[in-house]
Amino acid sequence: MVATEKDPREEVIQAWYMDDSDEDQRLPHHREPKEFVSLDQLTELGVLSWRLDADNYETDEELKKIREERGYSYMDFCEVSPEKLPNYEEKIKNFFEEHLHTDEEIRYAVAGSGYFDVRDRNERWIRVWLKKGGLIVLPAGIYHRFTLDTDNYIKAMRLFVGDPVWTPFNRPHDHLPARQEYVKAFVHKETGDHAVDAAA
Ligand SMILES: CSCCC(=O)/C(O)=C/O
Numbered sequence: 001m002v003a004t005e006k007d008p009r010e011e012v013i014q015a016w017y018m019d020d021s022d023e024d025q026r027l028p029h030h031r032e033p034k035e036f037v038s039l040d041q042l043t044e045l046g047v048l049s050w051r052l053d054a055d056n057y058e059t060d061e062e063l064k065k066i067r068e069e070r071g072y073s074y075m076d077f078c079e080v081s082p083e084k085l086p087n088y089e090e091k092i093k094n095f096f097e098e099h100l101h102t103d104e105e106i107r108y109a110v111a112g113s114g115y116f117d118v119r120d121r122n123e124r125w126i127r128v129w130l131k132k133g134g135l136i137v138l139p140a141g142i143y144h145r146f147t148l149d150t151d152n153y154i155k156a157m158r159l160f161v162g163d164p165v166w167t168p169f170n171r172p173h174d175h176l177p178a179r180q181e182y183v184k185a186f187v188h189k190e191t192g193d194h195a196v197d198a199a200a
């Protein structure tokens with residue numbers, strides 16, 4: 001992509017560093033001044049992203065290709081809103097507990113929007129706003145959490161390799177192999193500013 005062209009993914013996926021306020025989790029929680037995080041920075045943390053045609057997901061060749069290439073054989077939908085999700089209060093509370101999974105978390109917003117917060121390698125929260133048409137892959141072992149935004153609705157396609165395992169391991173679960181592998185691959189990798197930490 002030419003440097004001046006806008007990345008089309010940024011229309012449906014934006015990310016920024018969060019403030020430290022305890023206000024409603026569904027608010028954007030921008031810092032002052034705002035501190036945006038690029039999709040390339042997310043890639044460095046292992047978070048992958050695509051923009052897809054959410055109105056035609058049933059026939060979308062690009063989605064088909066991603067599923068084939070990454071082995072995402074399983075697919076279902078998860079609708080999150082006070083009206084649609086049974087035990088909404090309990091589930092939304094659990095989604096917002098910092099946790100990890102032993103497999104990728106793959107979510108494609110086919111309607112609505114929500115926030116996936118991920119820890120960067122210095123433990124700062126990055127808020128990833130996923131809107132209709134955005135697909136993200138959170139790598140196994142990354143600490144993260146989810147909340148709706150103030151629109152209170154998302155319909156997410158969930159993809160998985162084989163039989164799905166949704167178990168959340170609330171922090172701390174640093175001894176799990178998935179966490180140790182994540183740390184080795186994305187936290188202690190010897191590139192950029194972290195090479196300094198590694199050498200210290
Ligand atoms: C929008 S899907 C619900 C959130 C979820 O499944 C999860 O695991 C969040 O971390």
Ligand SMILES: [Fe+2]
Pocket residue numbers: 099100101105144145168
């Ligand atoms: Fe999760």
